[in-house]
Amino acid sequence: MYVKIDHTKVKGDLVRKIEEISGVDVNRCYQCGKCSAGCPGAPFMDLLPSQVMHLLMTGRVDRVLESNTHWICASCFTCTVRCPKDIDLAGVMEAIRQIELRERKDFVRVDKLPERLNAPTIAMVSAFRKLTS
Amino acid sequence: MIGYYPGCTLKTVASIFDRTAREVFRELGVELRELKNWNCCGTVYSLASDDVMHQLAPVRNLIRAKEEGYTELLTLCAMCYNTLKRANELVRRDPEVLSKINDFMYLEEVKYDGSVEVIHGFELLRELEDKIKEKVKNPLKGLKFAPYYGCLLLRPREVAIDDPEDPQYLSYLVELLGGEAIDFPYATECCGSYHTVGAKELVYQRTYEIVNLARELGADALVLSCPLCHFNLDARAKELEAERSGFEHIPVFYFTELLAHAFGLSELQLKQKGTQ
Numbered sequence A: 001m002y003v004k005i006d007h008t009k010v011k012g013d014l015v016r017k018i019e020e021i022s023g024v025d026v027n028r029c030y031q032c033g034k035c036s037a038g039c040p041g042a043p044f045m046d047l048l049p050s051q052v053m054h055l056l057m058t059g060r061v062d063r064v065l066e067s068n069t070h071w072i073c074a075s076c077f078t079c080t081v082r083c084p085k086d087i088d089l090a091g092v093m094e095a096i097r098q099i100e101l102r103e104r105k106d107f108v109r110v111d112k113l114p115e116r117l118n119a120p121t122i123a124m125v126s127a128f129r130k131l132t133s
Numbered sequence B: 001m002i003g004y005y006p007g008c009t010l011k012t013v014a015s016i017f018d019r020t021a022r023e024v025f026r027e028l029g030v031e032l033r034e035l036k037n038w039n040c041c042g043t044v045y046s047l048a049s050d051d052v053m054h055q056l057a058p059v060r061n062l063i064r065a066k067e068e069g070y071t072e073l074l075t076l077c078a079m080c081y082n083t084l085k086r087a088n089e090l091v092r093r094d095p096e097v098l099s100k101i102n103d104f105m106y107l108e109e110v111k112y113d114g115s116v117e118v119i120h121g122f123e124l125l126r127e128l129e130d131k132i133k134e135k136v137k138n139p140l141k142g143l144k145f146a147p148y149y150g151c152l153l154l155r156p157r158e159v160a161i162d163d164p165e166d167p168q169y170l171s172y173l174v175e176l177l178g179g180e181a182i183d184f185p186y187a188t189e190c191c192g193s194y195h196t197v198g199a200k201e202l203v204y205q206r207t208y209e210i211v212n213l214a215r216e217l218g219a220d221a222l223v224l225s226c227p228l229c230h231f232n233l234d235a236r237a238k239e240l241e242a243e244r245s246g247f248e249h250i251p252v253f254y255f256t257e258l259l260a261h262a263f264g265l266s267e268l269q270l271k272q273k274g275t276q
């Protein structure tokens, strides 16, 4: 029997959108796991960065969106400089956050923060830029 | 001509970084001329290819620099450096984005063209090496520093001021000033960054590991170039002492404070317990 696996059909619109925003072709990932090994957020993530890549290339973007991984990602670019396939995984994480933020799903709720938040300007501006819509 | 962009945090909680930088560069014969009219750079570079809006803030600062006739713009904060530098690289390689940005900011008299070079304090110091040697009056003798770069001076590769995986400049500088730089395996690790606002536990864990390792390896202090790293590794570390028994914070300094000390302009506060 002849079976043709067509990744363009597997991916679906949302994955294509993520690829468009990040400029990354997720199929280039060969699942070496180097990104996950060095990720500072990994102990706090539901899914490891390499698992996110696997789910994206197999079109299971719903599992990705259910996880906290893209929110926990701190845009440290460790994965990006280490990926042997030159994949900008930090950019993929940003694209997934953008998918959520564009639907007004925020990770940080400004109204839920303590009234006297002990954090410098630089922390607040960056947190609100990254994690609120 | 070099213009100086301090950024928001150097005007508030990190004012010591701004003050010591001005003093140190003056001592080295370079007057830091602050841009007359700058705005927040946005702190983080937008990674979304279809999001041009968030490139306006950094590019507007580059317009300000060009307007005042500066060919280089000096930054000290690692986040400002990264954001301004990456936005500059973007508009240099993508003329379409550049013209979109210029069209949007049509009220600006000067159009941006990618001509300003964004540099970090380390790059200027590299050129002033001989002068630095001359000015050392009070060497950092007997003091061990853990060099800490964090993320944004080194990553991604296109804006790295040193080797992203094995940077050397901070150690070199510490030794130029007569101190000892320890070999610090966490020099390029992330401190948890802006999660200090909404996911503090992550920052506590990162701080715990980084500070503990620095202590274990015998460092007297950490030295760095980012006000957000400073906040996480210093203020958050102090909070953490109450939560994790046996944990002790470590003094954290900006690299300009080391220079100021070595030049005899001010003194490092190295007392560990009860320091501010």
Ligand code: SF4
Binding pocket: A028, A029, A030, A031, A032, A033, A034, A035, A036, A049, A050, A053, A082, A083, A084, A085, A086, A087, A089
């Ligand atoms: S490092 Fe790159 S190739 Fe390896 S698993 Fe991660 S994204 Fe895929």
Ligand code: SF4
Binding pocket: A035, A038, A039, A040, A041, A042, A049, A072, A073, A074, A075, A076, A077, A078, A079, A080, A089, A090, A093
């Ligand atoms: S950029 Fe995000 S996913 Fe990549 S290593 Fe850093 S925290 Fe992990």
